[in-house]
Amino acid sequence: MNPRTLLAAALALLPFAGTAAAATTPQPFTARYTVSQDGQPMGEATVTLRAGPDGSWILRKDTKGTAGLAALLGASTQEASRFRWKGTVPEAISYDYHLVAAGKDKRRHLQVDWATRQVSVQDGKHASSYPAQPGMVERNTVPLAVGLALGEGKRQLSLPVGVRQAVAAESFKVAGSETVKVPAGSFKAERVERSDSAREFSAWYVPGRYPLPVKLAQSDGGSLVLELVSYSQP
Numbered sequence: 298m299n300p301r302t303l304l305a306a307a308l309a310l311l312p313f314a315g316t317a318a319a320a321t322t323p324q325p326f327t328a329r330y331t332v333s334q335d336g337q338p339m340g341e342a343t344v345t346l347r348a349g350p351d352g353s354w355i356l357r358k359d360t361k362g363t364a365g366l367a368a369l370l371g372a373s374t375q376e377a378s379r380f381r382w383k384g385t386v387p388e389a390i391s392y393d394y395h396l397v398a399a400g401k402d403k404r405r406h407l408q409v410d411w412a413t414r415q416v417s418v419q420d421g422k423h424a425s426s427y428p429a430q431p432g433m434v435e436r437n438t439v440p441l442a443v444g445l446a447l448g449e450g451k452r453q454l455s456l457p458v459g460v461r462q463a464v465a466a467e468s469f470k471v472a473g474s475e476t477v478k479v480p481a482g483s484f485k486a487e488r489v490e491r492s493d494s495a496r497e498f499s500a501w502y503v504p505g506r507y508p509l510p511v512k513l514a515q516s517d518g519g520s521l522v523l524e525l526v527s528y529s530q531p
Contacts, residue, residue: 322382322445323508329526331480338364340372342523344509346441353379353390356438362398372398378437385445387438388431389459407435407459416459430457430464440500443469444508447487468493477501477512479524484511 325347332340342360349355355377362372375395380387392407406419414429434442435458446454452471457464470492477486486501489510498515511525 321448322385323441324530326508326528326530328507328509328528330523331526332360333522333524334365334367335520339367339521340364341526349379353381354387355379356387356441358437370399372396376437378435380434380438383432385442385449386432387434387442389433389435389438392435392437392459394437405461409433409459416464418459418461420461425462427463429459433457433459433464435459439467440509440513443489443500444502444504444510447471447489447502447504448508450504453492466493467491467495472499475501479511479526481511481525481527486511 323346326345328344330342330344331338332342340360340362342358344356344358346354346356357378358374358376360374362368362370374397375393377393378387379390379392381390382388389407389409390411391409392405394403394405396403403421404419405421408417409415409429410417411429415426416429416433417426418424434456439456439458442456443454453469455466455468458467459465468491469489472488472490475486475488477484484501484503484506486503489500489502491498498513500510500514501512502510507525507528509525509528510523513523515521
């Protein structure tokens with residue numbers, strides 16, 4: 298099992314090309330997922346969105362190993378993003394990652410100083426910095442950003458994603474419509490795929506109903522699948 302893969306639900310956004318609809322941002326929510334690897338149950342993930350201080354927003358993802366090797370290792374990850382809305386783009390302010398597995402503890406912190414347009418990253422003992430780009434997101438907020446773009450009728454995207462040592466350009470596209478069955482039900486969904494050189498995953502969205510994917514399949518270090526169990530708003 299690759300614990301870091303568990304949290305890499307990586308999709309993201311900049312403008313999709315397509316028919317524009319009215320721009321809207323989601324209300325606070327809680328989404329719960331099952332996590333499996335190579336067809337075997339592995340864990341569960343909970344994603345929450347809430348309003349933060351000073352007009353910012355907080356997107357948090359907590360994943361816990363509940364079966365197999367993930368449970369044996371006591372694997373868990375927490376990701377927390379603070380961002381501000383730029384239209385319907387969750388423009389990054391900070392991102393924190395914390396992994397615990399087999400007694401090991403790994404942390405990463407990303408901070409964007411928009412006054413100086415600089416990104417600083419602390420990854421264990423390693424530190425780096427690089428220029429920020431307007432509208433940049435990071436890996437925890439990209440699934441939300443893509444879902445919102447789809448809700449506006451957009452079909453293709455290119456976006457800046459803040460990673461360890463640079464802002465990476467990533468591209469995605471709607472590859473087709475499919476019916477998918479997940480614990481939350483059966484849905485007619487739009488399948489989004491990475492369209493640049495990194496093509497490790499597909500994600501299925503139901504635009505206008507959920508801002509997050511109902512299913513995400515990733516093949517980095519194994520066939521990892523997240524499937525929606527429930528979605529609720531306060």
